[in-house]
Amino acid sequence: AQTIHQWPVAEIKAVGSPLSLGCTIKGKSSPNLYWYWQATGGTLQQLFYSITVGQVESVVQLNLSASRPKDDQFILSTEKLLLSHSGFYLCAWSLGGDAETLYFGSGTRLTVL
Amino acid sequence: GDSVTQTEGLVTLTEGLPVMLNCTYQSTYSPFLFWYVQHLNEAPKLLLKSFTDNKRPEHQGFHATLHKSSSSFHLQKSSAQLSDSALYYCALSLQGTGSKLSFGKGAKLTVSP
Structure with a gap:
């Protein structure tokens, strides 16, 4: 069975500080x-x-970046957090065809102060 | 651009009454439509998705029918249960775009005894 794990569960960070959120998918190759x-x-x-x-497409510019260093790993990061970055970050995977179901991780709650 | 407009904000119902959450879409092409549900402190998960052959998808008592003539995919249930309290999102994806979904703004359904 496929599992998706996000880390950390929650973060409280200062404005201007860096951020790295991670996501790992197990049990499915090339999602x-x-x-x-x-x-x-x-x-x-x-x-x-x-x-x-190694290939990541940006959909919305929010002064964030993402990378996929391994087939099963997806990283979201920024060097300088803004207040507007606060929120709930969700990683998801799918099989990739049309109308495929998205399977979400449990998310990371980010608070920027 | 392609988008969905759905019932949004707070929807309050008494247990046993019917549920109806509206979803209409704008798209140049024939999209796939989805309903995702997010219970408190949980990740969103798929509730229903449209079929290409006009079948009516059903799950946990919920159903939705894709009406191309009115560009709608309304979510319905004949009798609300307390456990139906959650956030409901209508979403759209286009053929050939894999699982790139555009979500509506979401409706928070609260079912009371």
């Missing part, structure tokens, strides 16, 4: 990977997606 962001009370906004190792 499509996604990062979503959910502001408090807001909708799910897709940030990045990746269909293969």
